[in-house]
Amino acid sequence: MSFSAYPEYKDSGVDWLGAIPKGWSIKPLWALFRRHKLTGFPNEQLLSVYRDYGVIPKASRDDNFNKPSDDLGAYQLVQAGDLAINKMKAWQGSVGISIYKGIVSPAYHVYAPNHSEAPQYLHHLFRCNEYIAGYLANSKGIRVNQWDLEPQQHSRMSVLLPPFQEQTQIASFLDHETARIDALIEEQQRLIELLKEKRQAVISHAVTKGLEPTVPMKDSGVEWLGEVPAHWAIKRLKQLVLDAAGIQMGPFGGMLVDLDDSDTGYKVYGQENTISGDFSSGNRWVPESRYVALSNYHLEVGDIVLTRKGSLGNCRRISLLPQAGIIDSDTIRVRVQSQIINPDYLELLLHEAGYISTQLSLVKRGAILSGLNSEIIANLVIVVPPPEGQEELLLEIKAASSRFDQGISDCEYAVGLLRERRSALISAAVTGKIDVRGWQPPASATSPELAQEAV
Template sequence: MSFPAYPEYKDSGVVWLGGIPAHWNIKKFRYVFEESPEKITDEVVGDMLSVSGYRGIEVKQYDDEGRRRTDEELFGYRVVRPGQLVVNTMWLNYAGLGVSEHEGHVSPAYRSYWIDPVMDKRFIHHLMRSGTYVQGYTQLLTGIRPNSLQMGRDDLMVFPVLLPTKSEQTQIARFLDHETARIDALIEEQRRLIELLKEKRQAFISHAVTKGLDPTVPMKDSGVEWLGEVPAHWDISPLKYLVSFRSGGTPSKENLDYWDGDIPWASAKDLKQEVLADTIDHITEFAIESGAASLVPVGSILIVVRGMILARIFPVTEALVPMAINQDLKAVIPSERICGKYLAVLLRGSSLESLSRLDEAGHGTKALRMENWSSMELPVPPVEEQILILGALESETAHLDSLIEDAEHSIELLDERRSALISAAVTGKIDVRGWQPPAGTPSLESAIAEAH
């Protein structure tokens, strides 16, 4: 789909905006938006809202209901009314703003603004969140940390706002609502495909490591509820008889001679992949020599035994190089009875079983019940068969991973298309005044509902 340019352009006077249609105007932010002073003083108004970099203003979802604030804690929070522009000035480089469809409240760090009635609210939503505008905000942000850069109030008040005619604003918003809903629906299809491929991948792995590759082999009852039957020639063994365990620790932060060396030092934040060759933090040889930390060998399986991450997933990572670990991790070192890679696959597959073996460790932190977990019974084929199973897993999962990667790439391209289309329409690089939805396409309302 291609669209014509406008017949005539003029210089906007703003470097990052470039040329704009000749009949468009620009006003400063302060002449289009009026800050709302409304805050919660007695009764709480609506739900807690948050800013999504992708969709805008949404009702905040809590993974842990214990983190939800009490009514008393919400006093002083900013009230948001439907149709207001909500701005998180510390998140503008991530499109941290949008026009709210909800009534609710936000952190006092946010601001909410009434929009001039001559403006189309959906146009404003697309304009202020467009990639071009995010580039404009980013040039004016100040601060030290990338995640807390902030735009000053004075800079925001003079920020340029493009003003097509009202009818044109409405047409641009109509076009973008339709097209972004269509793209969102395509993205959702790819996400569903990814979930199905991941489920198929996990099902294949789980079957291979609990039932083997030969469907004709005699089976026996494992005596373990979650395992059911296993091949008759396999052993059933508690984890602790297959491995040895090694704990970690944190060298003193006050001793600078321990830190910024060449030796990887792993913590939970590093366990985001199935294999680990390097870490975010590093310690020195001196830290090892002085006994402030110790190395775990290549092939060790690293697991998280304490931390908030255990409430969601059970990270299992194979160490490809010798490294030290912190106190929230445990190194599981395989014996000759089990291959390290095979053990890692088994432990990942037992994550649901493992998560039932958690204790509260305070402040929402979970901790693995080590004695119970280490006694977990696992199916153990002969080592030669473990190697055959790993080969089959590598072949099948490589194919599925390739399909998943293709789907993820499709999402990236669709995201880029979505962002480029919004920026082009709201800044006048394309002329959509003559656009109409194709005949036979779903209504805008049904397309939006499908996308959400």
């Protein structure tokens, strides 16, 4: 698919817009929208502004973990046609024209329409790359994640307006083409999930049944685990650790108040390090005196750390520790007897094995308090092959995982290309780089052709 440029252009007078088609006009945002704040509608549905989806009902997604306030009376009313902006994430694209009635956070900016332009065209325009760059230029703050969109500067942003018929044509074109691209992205994402499930199944089978199909088996004595190789042991994790301090929860939160935000040489490691595996990140430190006082919580190379809250059960073995430090209150440290269980093998189990996640799920359902603790970790059932068998399993699982990981990587690369194409297509259409006035929706979509174009 290719489109020609417009036959004639003119200077927009706006540096970041450049030349625009002759016949298009520009107005400031304030001429089209007025900011307002209507509250007192607690019974309306909750809406969220997503970078990828625009304004949608919060209940339609299961990946939004921001807990709304108990009192929704201060939340702002959004009507269909309103412009809603997450002021702290506008520079990431969390902007959109709503097609729903509902309420949004008091921290959002909400603008009522005062125009007769095509809303869906404006929706695509305000979410294109050029405008997202504009939000970034008009956002201020000390840290990137705390930048706020400055409303007065934003109100003066130039809004690019083709004639109304062209607006509706551009919107129809983009609705059709982005839907096709989104379908391909969804297909790739389903394949990613399938590959992850197969990878998980291969690992779970290997760490509970072994690599030799003819080996004698025995009943594990655990209903949900079934049979395991006869020469493997069934242990509780507390039987595999070094000593009484082998499983250590982090210090109470009150012991970690008034942390330094400049490098003292003694770091506080937490969930972000465990989830990412990057122990060089983070900006929390303690002075040497407090590090010494909290030395029971210090980390060493070879330690295994687990998250207690949020992303429950994430696990890493520390192979490199950039500087001395302690764990925070949301982390559990494990030190094992390496002659019984290889720390790398235990990391694999805690991070990947289905029977471990089964136990954690059972604990979560029956828990009075949320989160893991040292008792839960200590009583995890661990299937322990002989040391030489652990080495062999690690090698085989690594080889099998690499094949699945390559497939996942290929799919993720395809998703990246499709998203780039989607963004480029929107930007080209709403800024007049391509002329879609003669476009007509095809009788039938041919997704394979689009997939070929994307790669």
